[in-house]
Amino acid sequence: MRLITDWFKRTFSDPQIVFLILVLMVGFAVVLTMGDMLAPVLASVVLAYLLDGLVQLLEDYGLPRWLASTIVFIAFMAFVTLILFGLMPLLSLQVTQLVQQLPNIISESQKALMTLPERYPEVVSPAQAQELLDTARREIILFAQGVLSVSISSVVGVLTIVVYLVLMPMLVFFFLKDKHTILAWFGAFLPRDRGLANRVWFEVDRQITNYMIGKFWEIVIVWAASFVVFWIFGLQYAMLLSVLVGISVLIPYVGATVVTAPVLLIAWFQWGWGPDFIWLTIVYFIIHAIDGNVLVPLLFGEAVSLHPVAIIVAILVFGGLWGFWGIFFAIPLATLVNAILRSWPKHLVT
DSSP states (O other), X not given: OHHHXXXXXXXXXXXXXXXXXXXXXXXXXXXXXXXXXXXXXXXXXXXXXXXXXXXXXXXXXXXXXXXXXXXHHHHHHHHHHHIIIIIHHHHHHHHHHHHHHHHHHHHHHHHHHHHHHHHOTTTOXXXXXHHHHHHHHHHHHHHHHHHHHHHXXXXXXXXXXXXXXXXXXHHHHXXXXXXXXXXXXXXXXXXXXXXXXXXXXXXXXXXXXXXXXXXXXXXXXXXXXXXXXXXXXXXXXXXXXXXXXXXXXXXXXXXXXXXXXXXXXXXXXXXXXXXXXXXXXXXXXXXXXXXIIIIHHHHHTTSSOOOHHXXXXXXXXXXXXXXXXXXXXXXXXXXXXXXXXXXXXXXXXX
């Protein structure tokens, strides 16, 4: 008991430790209690943070802050417009086509399941095949109910998107242009002696910046490689599936596993157990092998020094706390925790 008491005295007698803990507690409290209300602001802060590196690069070439911010903001809006009016209609069309094909895919899957007891009687019994079929039907019903609930609430979703499209561009622009003014205003309320917090922020900023840049290029390269392969093989819904494969790298280990199922299912429905299916499967897994063993070390290096176990734990913990966004930001949040542990004064743990 005395050991714990001495540790508390050493830790909380340091004002920098107290300040860092208070900042973290306030930040998490704001996200937990007002996250939904401030979602456009928080999302705009994240986008402005990601774009700030380009603004600083232009400033290094002698451009004033307002001009560099304007150029980066216009380029960002052009990129968003290209995604909304170039990529999204194609993805929407392929999603519609896929939904129309679902009954045929389900029918073929049922036939394949019912032939398993005849082909492999020692492995699969008729009762097991029927149980698998019933389970698949239940999952399909739940999926259809989910789609229906989404369609019913689509009006609210459209209004939310409109609000985001109006508010977020303005917020991103002003966060970029007036970054130093906003930080100076916040800094006026903070203690001057905050060396520990500054060290933690420097470590987090360095790692997250490198992580975001590397992850962006990883998504683009994996998406492009997957699309080229799917297009060469003539796989249906090539753009939709390649986008899903590219986005899947945001969630290490888990994302690739989840996306593999629809890719192989659609390939099987299109070709059956033919050579096209086998060769596509081989090339698809080669892409993931190159991504994990060549692309990731090349793009990231030591940018995010997290063990795979730590990454999986972060995905489980933050995903359980905040759902999709917790999974999306699991690596940056784990990086924050890692930076705090690395910057924590060593004399306080001895």
